[in-house]
Structure formats: structure tokens, C-alpha cells
Amino acid sequence: MKMSDLFFQTLREVPADAEVASHQLLVRAGFIKQLGAGIYSVLPLSKRSLNKIENIMRDEINAIGGQELSMPVVNPAEVWKETNRYYEIGSEMGRFKDRKDADMVLAMTHEEVVADLVRKMIHSYKQLPKLVYHIQTKFRDDPRPRAGLIRVREFTMKDSYSLDLDEEGLDKQYKAHYQAYFNIFNRCDLPSAAVLSDVGMMGGSMAHEYMYLTPIGEDTLLICNDCGYMANRQIALFQQPEITEEPLGELEKVATPGAATIADLAEFLKIPESKTAKAVFMMGTFTEGTEDHEKLVFAVVRGDLELNETKLVNAVKAKELRPAQDDEIAAVGASPGYASPIGLKDVLVVVDELVAKSPNLVSGANEEGFHYLNVNYGRDFEASIVADITAAEKDFACINCGNALDEKRGVEIGNIFKLGTKYTEALGANFLDKNGKAQPVIMGSYGIGSGRLLACIAEEHHDEHGLIWPITIAPYQVHIVALKGGEEKAAEVYQQLEEAGLEVLLDDRSESPGVKFNDADLIGVPIRLTIGKRSLEKGEIELKLRRDADRSAVPVDEIISNVLAIKDTLLAEVHKKVVEVPFKAE
């Protein structure tokens, strides 16, 4: 491609609304343009890179038996109503009515459509297992898109769906994806780690998230540098601290004027925060049939620790939680700031395991300005549920080895779910087993967003001058900078390299050398050739790798073979990173 023909534009200045490096550089280098919040056009340079990412995904999913198909973005709402997700999912789902006033949905994922295909097409155990996938547009009306392509509302995703007749088959396809995903990320030269994750609204029995560790990530991970335990903070487990046994004291009501927060209370009573119990009120949304209703959830955690909302959602099996308003708290007879489960009736009380075990805590008296001393679970109050609902934090003891946990940020670049029969049962997608008995097909679903992956690769591979693409992802493999006196030779080399099967970008614009070099650095093609009078006079062409500072001079008649060899070396370097990863499910 000649740059004089390329549909692109580089920017000298950083766009005012871009904060993270990948966003700034993808915009400056002319890869993407924003249309609206979380909605981007993909320009020719990034389309080429995305095609490469998607071809790597095709390659790896085909290798584990995947068959590519394509399912519609616009879905009739019926199938979503059949699985109930039409009602369960909130405003994140794009909805509209067609001309006949029928409810329509913009697909955010394709379990429903796959299950519909299965019920129409799969009738016998002889047709299983199968693996289908597509690479296609998704729309999720995210409340807060951010960081360029990292989090958007419309995006392209590779999603595959495994179909099996038993758990064993699901396990096999799940593990095949587990490895295939590492292969994909490694071929993109992006370091990644798989962590166990919350199954969330997808349902099912097991899920892993693939994380790219980066400070700009929005997920928090807890990591044990000793044994390798790594988990999303949403579900991270930890060893509970030892409880010192002590004789149970007598329940005693004390005046604690103005001590409405744990910090004030601990200060007022001169006790550590760990000797208090904290009441956290959430309004939970529970779905019954197609109806939602809200109910107060009263969570009790130790005063010095934080509530983990995901653990709480899972413990009470709610659709979602939000903080309760003061009037909602008062409605059940509790007093905000001085609340405790003591004496409350008909309230869903969830007590953290640690609180249940800890003797003689201080807790509210449900009366403004008063607390109880020596509160003990079982004697003074009961719980509807006792569960681990505390958020793990840095320096907590690792669940496996007790080592202090480290905290890091990450971007979720892929996920795999063992779905089970949630969708196939809802849609009646059954097959007849060997005994002629109808069984629901067992599903798994597996996703990678290609745009987010591109952004993460950009985040990982850049410097202050611009992008530094891995050879497998770069929009072009070779960038020729044609300078004065080298135009003819540059055109000739360009043609020869293309004939040799290389992907070449030729800067034939009548710009000054500085502009051309800076644009080359910005765009980040891995191999750069500079062809100008200065080196041609010595019978040489200058060769530079984008990632290296030094340049080398190559005799003109060796340039084609030299560039081919370097391309092969760069490819081999990336492919060497594709290795077997042991499956970890804990």
C-alpha cells in the first residue's frame, strides 16, 4: 500500500479525551475514530490488524474442532424471553420494536440463538459433540465506556459454543479452549493469565477469565507470589485470621453519642475496629418468574473489613444489589449508623463467617446513639445465611499457602464458561440418548473481544514515539520510507517485497523526512527500510527494527532476502511463546 493512497491521518497532538496510552496512540496513528461514546470506526490500518487477530482466533478454534458460522445481531425478543434474560438483563440490552411493533433485541451474546439452532437441528446423541463459533458484532449499552477500545458499547467478539451430551464432553471442550486461548494470546504476543471467576449472569458451574495485567485494568486481582494463586477480587478467597477464644461477656447497652461510623465507634470505645461488627444494607432485586421485586438485604461483616458485593449476590441469589436508602433501612426497624441484626424480624440477614465466629463484638442497638457490647452470634442474633462475604485485600493470607496476597490490576481479555443446560433446558434443546431418552444438550460458551485485544496489545507494545506491533498483528510487516533521491529504488524494492509475499507500506508522500520517520514510529510497523540518496550512494539500504534503537546498512542486492529472513526470525520469536499450559481450576 502506498501511503499517498492510504485512507488515514496521523495526529501530532494527543486528543484531549484520551488518557490511556493505547487509546492515545491508536487515535494518533490513525487506527480508529470515535463516532459516539464507546462507538468507534475501525480505519484501514486497524482493520488489517483486527483481521490478523481474528484469523489467529479462527486458526486456533478450528484446530480444536470449531466450525465457523454467523448468527444475527438483530434477534426477535422471543428467544430471550424464553430464557428469561429479556427480563433479567436491564438497560444494558439494546431493545427496539420493529414495524409490526414486535419486541426486538440487539444481541449481546448468542447463547439463545445457539440453543435455538440446537433445538431445530440436533436430535440425536450421534450428532454430538459439536463446536460452533462466529466472529461478530455485539452491542452492550454499557453505562460507562472508557479507555478507547478497552471498553466500548459496540464491539466484535469471537464467541464459541460447545455442545455436548455429557459433563465429560463439556470438560474436554472446556479444557481445549483453556489451552487454545493461551495460544491465541501468545500468538498476539500478549502475556496473559487465567483466573477462576464469578459465573455472573451467565450461570453455569465453572468459569475462567483471561487477564492481561496492567495498571490501567479495571479488574482487581489478588495474587499469591508464592504458590501462584490468582483470583478476581470478586471471588478471591483467603485464610481467615485466627480467632482468639475468650469467655462470652454479658450483653450490655452503652451510649455512644455521635459514633455513627466504625472509625468513630472504635475511637470512642478505645477498641480495635476488628472488635466491631459492621452493618451494610443493600436492596436486592430478586426475580420470580417474569417479575422483579426488591427486598432489603442486611449484611454483617467485621468492622475492619469490606463487604464483597459479588459474594453477597451469590450468597442470597439476587439478580442485583444496590446500596439501600436510609428510609428503606428504617422501614425494617434498623437505625442507620447504629444498626445491628439484634431484635430484627423478617429481614434477610447475611452474616460473614468471621463475624459468626468472633466473640464479644460491638454492634449497633438499633437506637440512635447506642451500641451493644459483647454481641455474640447464635446467642444474641441469628442469620438467614452465614457465608464468606468479605472482600479479600492485599496482604490477606493466601487460601492455599498462607502467604501475603499481592494486589494487581488487569483487563479481562477473554472468558470461558461451563454453562451446562441452563439455555438448552429453557428452549427445549434436547437430544435422544442411546436409550431413547430426551436429554438437554450441555453447553459451554467462550468469548474474546477482538478490539479490546488489539488495544491491550497496543498497551503492551509501545514507547513514547508510538506503537510497536508484534509481527503477527502489525497492519504491515515492512514500512519503506522513501527519501529524496530514493523514490525510484523505493518503488522497485516495494514491488519486489510484495512479490516475495510481504505486506509492505510505502511512504511515497512528498513530506519532509522528519514527518515520515515520526509517522513510521507512530504506526509501529516492525521492519523499517529507509531508502534515500545518502545510503544508495554507498549501494546500501538502511534497515531498522521498530523496537530497536540501532540501524544497519544492507547492500541493495541483499535487501529482499535479508528482510524475508528477519520476518521469519520475528515470527519464530512469537511462535516460540506458544506453549502448553497446565489446567488450573482452583
Add this chain to the structure above:
RNA sequence: CGGGGCGUAGCGCAGCCCGGCAGCGCACCGCGUUUGGGACGCGGGGGUCGGAGGUUCAAAUCCUCUCGCCCCGACCA
């Protein structure tokens, strides 16, 4: 949904307090010079100042409403 910030030429911004010709740099077009790390000279094009309403002789500027974008939080397959 809560908190904060910003909307003026393609991009980056000044002007707004204190109302009075809509500006600067880059980019773009023409001519000439220049050509190994974001060249120079001369000439030029491009704006309903996000939108609506109000106050005023007069509004980019003051007031009200509204839309959009960014950041933090909530939320999130």
C-alpha cells in the same frame, strides 16, 4: 444513577470573570524555495462559538433548560 470536568475551524487551545469586529498554533489549498528525524516565505479557504429559550441596544461571554463527550464511583458476560 451519584460526584467532577469539558463542548469555540479537522486537531490542540485562547477569548468567557469584566457583554461590544471570533482569534492563535498545527493541519488543509495555491505559488516558490527546501528534503536523513515533525522545513521556510508569500498568498488563501474553512466557524450558525453543542442546541433551545431568556436578559440586553448588543451574548461565545450573563441566566434557565437541554444534548453530547471525558474522568472517578456505582454497574458490567
